[in-house]
Amino acid sequence: MTINKKTIDGGWLARPCPEVASELIGCTLVRRLADGQIIRGAIVETEAYQEGDPACHGSRRRTPSNEAMFGPPGTIYVYLIYGMYNCLNISSDRADFASGVLIRALQLEKIPPGLEEKAKQGDRLAAGPGKLCLALQIDRSLNGQQLTVNETLWLEHRTPEFQQSLDNGENTIIQTTRIGISLGKDLPWRWYLANCPAVSRKGDKGDKRT
DNA sequence: ATCGTGATACAC
DNA sequence: TGTATCACGATT
Numbered sequence: 001m002t003i004n005k006k007t008i009d010g011g012w013l014a015r016p017c018p019e020v021a022s023e024l025i026g027c028t029l030v031r032r033l034a035d036g037q038i039i040r041g042a043i044v045e046t047e048a049y050q051e052g053d054p055a056c057h058g059s060r061r062r063t064p065s066n067e068a069m070f071g072p073p074g075t076i077y078v079y080l081i082y083g084m085y086n087c088l089n090i091s092s093d094r095a096d097f098a099s100g101v102l103i104r105a106l107q108l109e110k111i112p113p114g115l116e117e118k119a120k121q122g123d124r125l126a127a128g129p130g131k132l133c134l135a136l137q138i139d140r141s142l143n144g145q146q147l148t149v150n151e152t153l154w155l156e157h158r159t160p161e162f163q164q165s166l167d168n169g170e171n172t173i174i175q176t177t178r179i180g181i182s183l184g185k186d187l188p189w190r191w192y193l194a195n196c197p198a199v200s201r202k203g204d205k206g207d208k209r210t
Numbered sequence: 211a212t213c214g215t216g217a218t219a220c221a222c
Numbered sequence: 223t224g225t226a227t228c229a230c231g232a233t234t
Contacts, residue, residue, distance in 0.1 A: 047229065055229065065218065083215025085230050102229055130230045180229055200230095 008155035013073035013092045017048035020092045021101040022191045025173050028156040029106060031136040037113050039136050041106030041126055045192040045199045047178045050099040055184035058098020068144045069098040076153060078143040085130030086139050090147065104129045107198040112136065128200040
């Protein structure tokens, strides 16, 4: 088989989720549909959740619905929120410890199949975790599966060009508090790319550069 | 600010 | 058995 050094593996994800979440900014999420069509987008917004954090779905009890958060790094956790939207997380750290990264927004490379009518939303077709799953046709049927290159879903490392844009200050990653939660509001575990139109929401004044 | 929508966890 | 809650998004 061909080794693809661009692909992110479980080893890279086997670290505390805040570290993984911040470094996933600029990486590419790739989805392959059943008919072989490929949808690609750069990750521009993430949040970290882990055991001990009251906002984490795995912070109370291990149940069938949050089981994937306890899976080995690279396990896909998809849950239904408010009865109509799916949200995608990638489990991190280690098995039997609830930990993962919520992928909140993508800068898509092109209009995904089925969304041609919504093309006027342009850069904002995957601006938010629910919209992202709609755009990539991700639902709970993926829950509990592993990321697998060239199959349904996988991740690729930052390109050298993107890394360079961070190093020379052309691009900036902002760290701030998470969105849409009632507990654990104070933890600064959200990251997004500054000045990116595909980010779900702009931050507050107090947001920090990293 | 409000509302749609449904699974789930936990109370009783 | 009921019911409060929810890592959202569109609309006003």
